[in-house]
Amino acid sequence: MFKTNRVSNAIHLKRKNPLLLFLGCALSLHTVSVFASQQEDINVYPPNWWVGMQRPEVELMIAGEDVADDKVSVAKGSVRITKSTALDSNNYLFVTLDTSAAKAQELVLTLTDDDGSKRDIRYSLKMRKDGSAERKGFGPEDAIYLITPDRFANGNLNNDNVDGYKDKADRSFKGGRHGGDIKGIAENLDYIKEMGFTQIWTMPMLENAMEKYSYHGYSTTDYYNIDPRFGSNQEFIAFSQKADEHGIGVIMDMVLNHIGSNHAWMEDMPSSDWINNHGKFVGTTHKRESLHDPHAIESDVKGFSDGWFVPTMPDLNQRNQHLANYLIQNAIWWVETANLSGIRVDTYSYPDKAFLSQWTNRIMDEYPKFNIVGEEWSVNPAITAYWQAGSQRHDNYDSALPSVMDFPLQAAVVEALNNDESWNSGFISVYETLASDFLYGDPNNLVIFPDNHDMSRIYTQLGHDKEKWNMAMTLLLTTRGIPQVFYGTEILMGNEGSDDHGIIRSDFPGGWPSDSAKNAFTGKGLSDDERWAQDRIKALLGLRQSHPELFKGELKHYAPVDGVYTYFRVASESTDSLAESPADSSAKKLMVVLNKEPVDLKLTKYAKMFGANASLRRVSDGEIFKASDTISLPAMSANVFIVQ
Structure with a gap:
């Protein structure tokens, strides 16, 4: 099995070899110079750091034999150097550097x-880019495009295939790697921008050196390197820069x-408690309610947080402070290195609860205007609201x-x-x-979505009904919150007859040189319905660009009556962005009407x-x-009005 950055394979000169020790007596100077040239035998995480950070200390994980x-x-x-700590393994050393008085420089540690x-x-200490700490994260005026890179x-x-990686490209296999990559996304930024998306969230692109089903990216084997089948760190950084030039931010999963x-940790754990359940598979209960249940027993809480998803996904013990530091610093490293505009956290509530508070606080202390969205898959708003900053809680948890x-909301729309x-x-x-x-600290900062990479596509959830799709997309692209659209939703991609994730994450037409018959990037081969859907998404997202003040403002809605649901987006009185709107600058409200049955709608109802x-x-x-007009609206229609 091929491994990258593996401690067990890193050292070619064994310092404890008796022959080397013997030679060292007579050739000590030569021996020192040999070892001094063997930095490639030692891996340091994070691989560099910056001066001028909010917290001046950085803990290096030094990995090398003995x-x-x-x-x-x-x-x-x-x-x-303020601290040097060894744990259970002979091959890891944790060294804390205090950079408070340091300038950008090249260090040499012996x-x-x-x-x-x-x-x-x-080891490099670098200067931060101007304005890095004040970077603005994605917000309610944005629209997120979710991509499965492969x-x-x-x-x-x-x-498509890289020597040493066993999971080879096989486009005919639903669970195989199909070959999508960073270059493919970068080459289609014009399409993403023209559709009206201002943020890109991709499923993880870090190394997944697994034997099979590695395309999805959620089985990380190297936190500091992009999987070579997607590209390189340099390509990812260049992609982020190019996206920024297109006015698009990059959100990292x-x-x-x-x-x-x-x-590598599964071959040689830094400490015996690095992986939950002593490094052995014990499945999670998925009972997230246990974290909030006032009657819960500790074993239920532990069964949720410490259990593994599957045997191929070992569960990390973030109660180990060195592991916690590793994960915190890794997140900050990627924000600085790739100029990220946001982070999406997979399975947010599953790690240790105290660690989540520490991780999130550290990042938000470093970047006060940044945005992080956590995945808490619960349809109970009391559960999801618990994790958002500013929400009222039953305890004193610091989120x-x-x-x-x-x-x-996603479940409610489908229902x-x-x-x-x-x-x-x-x-x-x-x-x-x-x-x-009222449960949420900031409901307008929630990420809302019709579907995502882990569920059936919205077109399929709605029975492949174009009118229902239109109503769902209209609602979710105009109500409160930050909309996220899964790639292909804009052309009515579905998964009829299968709920397999490999089918849900089907190839986007036109993304491969052999896709000659149909190309969604250019419109070639699209049906009339697919073109209509694409244009509809483009028109709805265009509103966010022409009227950002409306989507940063309030939501006001009327209780539904006889299958008619009406709501308004109202520009906040405090916003100063009205003058910045390129068109219809007098618009202060957006009115949306969704109706299932034909209706003669008297607008006087909404005069106030x-x-x-x-x-x-x-x-x-x-x-x-x-x-004063009465508007006749056909059944199953979704109408959006600019109020002037």
């Missing part, structure tokens, strides 16, 4: 063994809960998490559109879910919202209406 008993000193540079042999480590576009056919079973995925209207079904489910927003002298322009066709 380093645990080495003494560390500064051979070159102005930095202070490791000295008890036999007198030495090895030098060259299934979006293959820009480099030469990295991070996995704190577990690793892939082929990670700094700015955003959470709004699974309750509303698939059920008949009555006093307790239909649009009332959406109304009641949004009426629970827009005034007697207002005019309404329908987005779909530009038709103008007066506030």
Whole structure:
């Protein structure tokens, strides 16, 4: 099995070899120079750091054969070593540097063994980019495009298979690698921008050196390197820069809960408690309610947090402070290195609860305007709201998490559109879910979505009904929150007949050189319905760009009556962005009407919202209406009006 950065394979010169020790007596100078040249035998995490950080201390994990008993000193540079700690393994040493008085420089740290042999480590402290700490994260004016990198576009056919990695490209296999990569995404930034998306969230692209099913990226085997089948660190950094030039931010998907079973740690754990359940598979209960249950017993809490997802995903014990530091610093390293605009955290509630508070607080202390969204897959808003900063809680838990995925609203939308209207079904489910927003610290900062990479596509959930799809997408691209759209949703991609994730994450048409018949990037071969859907998404997202003040403002909605649900987006009085709007700068409200049955809608019902002298322009066709008009709307329609 191929392994990268493996401690067990790293050292070619064994310092404890008796022959080397014998030679060292007569050739000590030569021996020192040999060891000094063997920095490649030692891995240091994080691989570099920066001066001027909010917290000046950084803990280095030094991994190399038999380093645990080495003494560390500064051979070159102005930095202070405050702590050096060995754990259970002989091959890891944790060294804390205090950079508070340091300038950007190249350090040389010397490791000295008890036999007198030495090895030098060259370590860079860099200057931060201007404004790094004040970077602005994604927000309510944005729209996120979620991509499965392996299934979006293959820009480099030469990295489909890489020597040493067993999971080879097989586009015919639903669970295989299909060849999509960073270059493929970068080459299609124009399409993403033209659609109206301002943020890209990709499923993880860090190394997954697993034998099979590695394409999804959630079995990390190296936290500091992009999987070579997607590209390189340099390509990812260049992609982020190019995206920024297109006005698009990059959100990185991070996995704190577990690793892939082929990670080096599974061969040589830094400490015996590095992996939960003594490194042996015990499945999680998935009973997230145990974290909030006032009647819960400790074993239920432990069964949820300490259990593994599957045998190939060992569960990390973040109660180990050195592991906690590793994960915290890794997140900060990627934010600085790749100029990220946000982080999405996989399975947010599963890691140790106290660690989550520490991890999130550290990042938000470093980047106060940043945004992080956590995945808490619960349709109970009381459970999801618990994790968002500013929410009221039953305990004194310190959550700094700015955003959470709004699974309750996603479920409510599907339920509303698939059920008949009555006093307790239909649009009332959406109304009641949004009426629970008092639970959240900031409901407008929730990430809302019609579907994602782990569930059936919305078109399939709605029975491949184009009108229902239109109502769902209209609602989710105009209501409160930050919308996320899964690639292909804009062209009615579905998964009829299968709920297999490999089918849900099918290839985007046009992303491969052999896709000659159909290309969604250019429109070639798309059906009339697919073109219509693409145009509809583009029109709805265009509103966020022309009227950002409306989407940063309030949501006001009327209780649904007879299958009609109406709501308004209202520009906040405090916003100063009205003058910045390139068009319709007088617009202060957006009105959305969703109706299942034909209706003659009297606009006078909403006079208090827009005034007697207002005019309404329908987005779909530009038709103008007066506030006193009655509008005839056909069944299963979704209408958006700019109120002026």
